[in-house]
């Protein structure tokens with residue numbers, strides 16, 4: 097009955113019930129996509145963590161399988177925490193993951209392998225008999241030693257693997273280990289990277305991106321045609337940060353080009369709810385795909401009542417921007433197979449302080465792409481040089497605060513009378529010697545239920561509005577809104593729980609609450625079909 101579960105999604109990955117957090121070990125094996133995830137089989141709050149497992153042929157529809165890794169003494173009796181998959185030579189998969197060996201959260205790293213490599217669904221896994229393969233090295237605190245990355249192979253034929261940690265001075269760091277046989281691992285003398293005053297680094301991801309095109313590259317690729325990306329999940333801030341740089345494989349050092357990886361503010365995959373992300377190289381389509389956990393913004397009590405907690409983002413392709421200074425992300429093309437009832441609006445001016453409803457789609461489960469063109473910049477407000485924090489700026493200047501140029505964008509999951517809405521929008525400021533585009537996702541009016549976290553999110557968008565159109569795409573799915581600004585240069589994911597704007601009572605509008613008119617050059621909306629996600633059905637056996 098959908099009315100009793102208005103926040104379950106139609107096309108986002110989630111288990112049938114209970115708690116889910118980090119995506120683990122994503123990979124493609126024999127043409128089948130695998131996703132494992134941190135899961136509590138017994139309830140809608142974090143605890144009793146196992147590796148649940150689903151597979152897919154299209155990254156859209158998912159079949160659930162038996163739990164892949166479940167706690168067993170002595171190597172992980174208190175939890176099977178996050179980790180990654182690596183495809184060894186001849187394509188044999190291996191999983192590295194963190195085991196919790198006691199109730200004090202002592203962490204070790206373990207190895208697991210498929211029982212039967214000829215099964216493309218990799219349904220059964222066994223744990224390596226000599227686990228753990230690693231315990232915390234001195235002077236690392238054993239409760240701060242976790243989340244092994246996908247391993248990469250160096251020119252010296254040694255594997256490398258990164259593990260997240262923390263030492264004195266709240267210095268986050270990535271420990272690096274090397275191995276010849278994937279079973280015996282040795283710590284390198286220096287960490288791959290570290291930074292003071294950043295707190296614990298969880299879930300490191302380290303991979304190359306092509307400098308020439310949008311194709312992904314395999315994790316072990318080195319050379320002049322790639323740069324490297326280091327992503328860490330900052331425990332203290334619950335955000336995923338990355339930097340772009342070079343990897344010196346001889347010294348086993350990552351050298352960021354600019355900025356700090358743990359910088360707040362710094363480069364983020366997503367400026368909203370998005371954590372513990374992990375990428376993999378999709379060899380079938382030559383792309384790198386990113387997954388991330390999106391937690392709830394509702395209260396524990398509400399999570400327990402609805403019986404589940406946590407979503408995964410729509411998988412995103414990711415590549416290096418032409419500038420070489422940031423990444424770009426875009427929902428995988430396969431998700432477009434769920435689009436139906438396309439509605440196109442002809443190009444038109446949106447006057448200041450006006451609203452335009454887009455009807456004809458199921459607004460609670462939709463995909464929308466809108467493009468704005470600005471011709472008149474005279475009224476743009478001057479950007480105060482002290483306004484350096486986009487999230488703060490968005491929380492001061494929400495959708496209801498009018499200015500010269502903006503806010504303009506979308507009101508999604510809106511009730512008819514606009515008592516409830518989530519606003520995703522732009523504002524344009526006059527900066528020192530260029531116009532600055534601010535992108536916001538304002539949840540402050542998203543629900544009449546005030547128990548939810550309605551924090552606003554924001555990002556500066558690296559687009560020149562004088563010469564480029566301002567693109568915005570939002571994937572709307574009942575309780576999640578994933579927004580992509582500037583073709584994926586800034587992404588913001590939000591969780592919202594409307595009370596009125598649910599199912600057929602949800603509406604979708606383009607709006608302009610600024611003084612100056614803006615031109616909508618295109619506006620395209622689709623209803624999204626429901627995907628088959630984790631609904632148990634027998635798997636057709638592969639001959």
Ligand code: FRU
Pocket residue numbers: 117118134145177178179194242243298299372
């Ligand atoms: C990140 C994280 C990881 C850990 C896992 C436990 O969300 O805290 O560091 O391995 O979740 O579920």
